[in-house]
Amino acid sequence: MSFVDTSERSVDSKGDSRVAPSRVRRTQVTLHDVAKLAEVDTSTASRALRSSTRHLVRPDTVARVVAVAAELNYRVNPVAKGLKEQRTMTIGMILPDLANPLFPPIVRGIEDGLRKKGYVLILANTDRDSALEKELLDVLLSRQIDGLILATAELDYPQLEEIMETVPTILVNRATKDFLVPTVSSDDYQGIGQAVQHLYDLGHRRIAHVGGSEKASTGTLRYQHYLSWMHRLGLEVDPDLVVFADWVTQDFGEKACSQLLAKTHDFTAIIAGSDLVALGCYAALRKHNLSVPEDVSVVGYNGIIFCNEFSPPLTSVHVPKYDIGLSAASLIIEAIENPGAPAVSVLLPTTLQVRSSTKSVAGAQKI
Amino acid sequence: MSFVDTSERSVDSKGDSRVAPSRVRRTQVTLHDVAKLAEVDTSTASRALRSSTRHLVRPDTVARVVAVAAELNYRVNPVAKGLKEQRTMTIGMILPDLANPLFPPIVRGIEDGLRKKGYVLILANTDRDSALEKELLDVLLSRQIDGLILATAELDYPQLEEIMETVPTILVNRATKDFLVPTVSSDDYQGIGQAVQHLYDLGHRRIAHVGGSEKASTGTLRYQHYLSWMHRLGLEVDPDLVVFADWVTQDFGEKACSQLLAKTHDFTAIIAGSDLVALGCYAALRKHNLSVPEDVSVVGYNGIIFCNEFSPPLTSVHVPKYDIGLSAASLIIEAIENPGAPAVSVLLPTTLQVRSSTKSVAGAQKI
DNA sequence: GTGAAAGCGCTAACAA
DNA sequence: TTGTTAGCGCTTTCAC
Numbered sequence: 001m002s003f004v005d006t007s008e009r010s011v012d013s014k015g016d017s018r019v020a021p022s023r024v025r026r027t028q029v030t031l032h033d034v035a036k037l038a039e040v041d042t043s044t045a046s047r048a049l050r051s052s053t054r055h056l057v058r059p060d061t062v063a064r065v066v067a068v069a070a071e072l073n074y075r076v077n078p079v080a081k082g083l084k085e086q087r088t089m090t091i092g093m094i095l096p097d098l099a100n101p102l103f104p105p106i107v108r109g110i111e112d113g114l115r116k117k118g119y120v121l122i123l124a125n126t127d128r129d130s131a132l133e134k135e136l137l138d139v140l141l142s143r144q145i146d147g148l149i150l151a152t153a154e155l156d157y158p159q160l161e162e163i164m165e166t167v168p169t170i171l172v173n174r175a176t177k178d179f180l181v182p183t184v185s186s187d188d189y190q191g192i193g194q195a196v197q198h199l200y201d202l203g204h205r206r207i208a209h210v211g212g213s214e215k216a217s218t219g220t221l222r223y224q225h226y227l228s229w230m231h232r233l234g235l236e237v238d239p240d241l242v243v244f245a246d247w248v249t250q251d252f253g254e255k256a257c258s259q260l261l262a263k264t265h266d267f268t269a270i271i272a273g274s275d276l277v278a279l280g281c282y283a284a285l286r287k288h289n290l291s292v293p294e295d296v297s298v299v300g301y302n303g304i305i306f307c308n309e310f311s312p313p314l315t316s317v318h319v320p321k322y323d324i325g326l327s328a329a330s331l332i333i334e335a336i337e338n339p340g341a342p343a344v345s346v347l348l349p350t351t352l353q354v355r356s357s358t359k360s361v362a363g364a365q366k367i
Numbered sequence: 368m369s370f371v372d373t374s375e376r377s378v379d380s381k382g383d384s385r386v387a388p389s390r391v392r393r394t395q396v397t398l399h400d401v402a403k404l405a406e407v408d409t410s411t412a413s414r415a416l417r418s419s420t421r422h423l424v425r426p427d428t429v430a431r432v433v434a435v436a437a438e439l440n441y442r443v444n445p446v447a448k449g450l451k452e453q454r455t456m457t458i459g460m461i462l463p464d465l466a467n468p469l470f471p472p473i474v475r476g477i478e479d480g481l482r483k484k485g486y487v488l489i490l491a492n493t494d495r496d497s498a499l500e501k502e503l504l505d506v507l508l509s510r511q512i513d514g515l516i517l518a519t520a521e522l523d524y525p526q527l528e529e530i531m532e533t534v535p536t537i538l539v540n541r542a543t544k545d546f547l548v549p550t551v552s553s554d555d556y557q558g559i560g561q562a563v564q565h566l567y568d569l570g571h572r573r574i575a576h577v578g579g580s581e582k583a584s585t586g587t588l589r590y591q592h593y594l595s596w597m598h599r600l601g602l603e604v605d606p607d608l609v610v611f612a613d614w615v616t617q618d619f620g621e622k623a624c625s626q627l628l629a630k631t632h633d634f635t636a637i638i639a640g641s642d643l644v645a646l647g648c649y650a651a652l653r654k655h656n657l658s659v660p661e662d663v664s665v666v667g668y669n670g671i672i673f674c675n676e677f678s679p680p681l682t683s684v685h686v687p688k689y690d691i692g693l694s695a696a697s698l699i700i701e702a703i704e705n706p707g708a709p710a711v712s713v714l715l716p717t718t719l720q721v722r723s724s725t726k727s728v729a730g731a732q733k734i
Numbered sequence: 735g736t737g738a739a740a741g742c743g744c745t746a747a748c749a750a
Numbered sequence: 751t752t753g754t755t756a757g758c759g760c761t762t763t764c765a766c
Contacts, residue, residue, distance in 0.1 A: 115506075144395075306676070309673070410755095451745050
């Protein structure tokens with residue numbers, strides 16, 4: 001890859017020199033130790049210890065080596081192995097912010113999926129700083145990661161193609177615009193459909209959309225699905241009923257909802273682009289003395305933790321976050337170990353969880 | 368719904384390719400490349416590139432090497448470097464569950480702190496499975512981590528001493544019985560004091576404690592602090608007013624609070640062992656038709672995300688989670704790079720955030 | 735079926 | 751000041 005960096009960058013990952021590293025390390029059991037005790041060469045020990053080469057070694061030798069290895073509690077040193085094999089069994093993940101409640105369950109899914117295959121995850125938080133992101137990507141790449149999981153939210157991602165040529169990559173929880181990139185995410189068309197249908201069934205007809213940012217990959221996509229479904233159900237989409245948050249946060253959600261309320265009060269329900277945005281709507285509506293769900297029903301998206309504890313408990317389209325993570329893990333491993341295979345994308349089903357932030361529209365008959 | 372799409376990638380049919388790992392890796396720029404282009408030996412290039420050895424090289428040589436390195440976008444390969452130097456610039460962290468809202472901010476703090484020093488973090492979730500934990504520790508150790516951050520919650524930790532002899536270790540968000548172990552956590556004595564004092568100031572005298580589990584390191588400690596402060600303020604501690612959750616979760620919190628309510632209703636406030644436990648108390652109280660804060664005031668602990676959004680917004684003792692992470696990062700780095708230095712522990716101050724779950728006791732005069 | 739030897743990319747003792 | 755050499759722990763031809 002050819003990121004041009006004119007700034008004076010430190011070429012040494014260790015940065016400035018400092019005190020010598022701890023030399024009082026444990027003495028690791030090495031292959032050499034095993035070999036010596038089993039009275040074979042390290043090469044034989046190595047062969048005996050790995051299933052793929054074990055058949056090259058006489059059974060009793062295998063037994064001896066394995067026994068010694070077990071006794072010594074030997075574990076291969078992945079650093080040495082990695083240097084030799086040009087793989088580190090390490091996956092990098094770039095995400096905006098782990099503290100965003102959307103991510104921990106996804107990351108857990110990824111970690112669990114990777115762990116079972118002997119891989120390990122290194123996280124890199126960008127805080128949406130693209131310069132930092134570039135730097136972090138460089139760090140990950142120099143760390144010889146075998147694969148990359150991208151969970152950045154920005155819609156525009158010019159470097160994507162270049163990255164994908166550099167390292168096996170899969171996208172998580174983000175929509176792609178122009179690329180045919182392996183991606184795992186929720187089925188937002190279905191999800192938005194569940195939200196719209198739910199409100200429709202409750203008698204709502206004037207349904208507003210407080211979208212996540214148009215700069216966010218999921219933002220525009222969910223908006224388009226909102227349009228589709230409104231049409232599909234024969235509902236009019238009043239442009240006044242659509243507004244976007246600057247970014248997918250509580251504060252910007254509140255701001256956006258305030259803008260909506262400045263334009264019109266002529267709606268009975270809101271579909272928010274995310275749960276955080278929905279919480280922002282709560283706040284804005286409260287300030288306008290509108291209560292949820294009596295005056296306005298609100299549906300969130302993602303189904304983050306504590307939806308049940310909010311005031312009122314938030315009806316939300318639940319995204320299978322943990323499973324997205326699991327799936328992402330197996331996709332990236334597949335991409336690494338089977339480089340020739342076709343790129344696969346996965347859409348996971350959503351589930352609408354009805355709570356107390358939605359109710360039938362006043363005066364309407366529930367169907 | 369899920370679909371499969373095939374990308375442009377051609378499925379190359381080169382017959383029997385038993386080879387699993389990707390061989391189509393990018394060609395990393397290596398020190399050798401830099402050296403060759405700068406017309407020096409790799410050793411000289413190596414020296415020129417690291418600040419600690421740069422003074423050994425003639426300035427113009429340094430300049431040449433650095434220029435070439437920059438041009439080639441060279442980065443040291445930490446795998447090779449790690450093998451040579453017996454350090455990987457990698458820290459392992461063992462924690463119960465990243466999805467517990469307490470941890471993401473802490474982890475972010477750690478990651479940010481480590482990143483600035485060129486370290487990287489590998490997470491290992493135990494889900495409180497001690498067999499798994501042992502296995503994970505083994506994995507981390509075999510990965511040659513330079514240091515370990517332990518955030519396990521169990522009070523008993525027999526292997527701790529052994530671990531500490533094996534690898535530099537620091538504890539996070541957990542109390543230790545003996546203080547020989549470097550630890551960073553919040554000042555729970557202060558924190559519980561803030562909670563008790565706050566309730567006292569509101570006129571509460573019968574203050575119950577729904578503790579986190581006695582098996583949790585923080586559980587017993589906070590309980591003891593509760594006792595101290597109750598005495599200090601001259602309040603009677605009725606044994607009936609103390610109950611413990613089996614574990615620090617919402618469900619067990621609810622169960623524990625129910626047990627409390629089964630014993631007595633003669634209290635006006637609860638100090639919960641954690642925010643999750645506090646939410647459990649909300650649920651239990653609700654089931655008994657007791658409302659917060661009208662009938663019972665509740666104080667949580669930790670100040671996790673969304674305390675403001677709960678119903679009612681939860682008064683909580685905020686723990687500086689991110690700063691704990693930052694501090695943990697610098698402690699572990701210090702321990703690694705300065706092995707002889709004495710073990711230091713850090714207690715960070717807590718802040719009581721008063722919200723709507725506490726109010727003056729009925730009929731009492733607020734001081 | 736097993737060992738000898740080379741080398742992954744890097745650093746460091748020792749020479750020159 | 752620079753190059754030569756050795757070696758971190760492992761895998762993998764290539765001989766035997």
